[in-house]
Amino acid sequence: MSRKSERGAVAVEFAILAPVLVMILLGIMEFGRAYNVQSTLTNSARESVRSMAINNSQATARTAAKTAATQLSPALSDGNITFSATDCTAGTQMTVTVSYNLSTLTGIAGPLAMTGKGTMLCGG
Template identity: 35%
Template sequence: MTTPRRSGRPDHGSGRWGGVGIFPGPHGDRGAAAVELAIVLPVLLMIIFGIIDFGRAYNQRLILTEAAREGARAEAVGANASQQVTNVVNNRFVPTVSVTPCPTGAAPTPPSATVNLTATFKPITPLGKTLSWNVMTARGVMTCVG
């Protein structure tokens, strides 16, 4: 009986791919996962923090815009604009309210009531605290009724 021919390559260790070269084997890559995590984790956290703070800021912006629109509508029909703004905001944040009431007397153009709101956004993540988009404004304008 003849012995099978070997390919002439030396055996460099156990494991599926051998023990040297670009395929180091079962024990040659210890700690690689920790290094990869250390590289990827900060980027991943920045993305997650950005999504959280951007979502909260966008929500506050929508509420502020709605409150300005409702305040202008209330002022246009003769109701209390500041009270309507407070009802819409519902203690989520405290805006600064500036109201231009409907003018009395005849005007050449249709008169309108204007409500300007300013609020400060408070981020909750470390990434949001480094950005400078914390002051938000909104303006609501409605044509006065009677």
């Protein structure tokens, strides 16, 4: 077999494998970004519920959630943050849920609905 015919075979093999490799690379990027946003949402919910348990103020808790998630684009709004109760009386549990729709970089799959939850005992 001559060297020229092998070159053509290599080009065909590359043409077959290149899209698969690119899709794997894009999948790694999307997964890494989604993992980072999920971690941010969980941290944001934890900071918010901590603030609510100590201060018993939804306004302060919303601010704490937004401050913990400053790297999100678009940023969190008040509608993204929900509380299990309006008041945090001592001895009861409070749960804060932070919801977010993550648009994907590639646009292939998405947007992804993501949530982070934090639960803490009030007045503790």
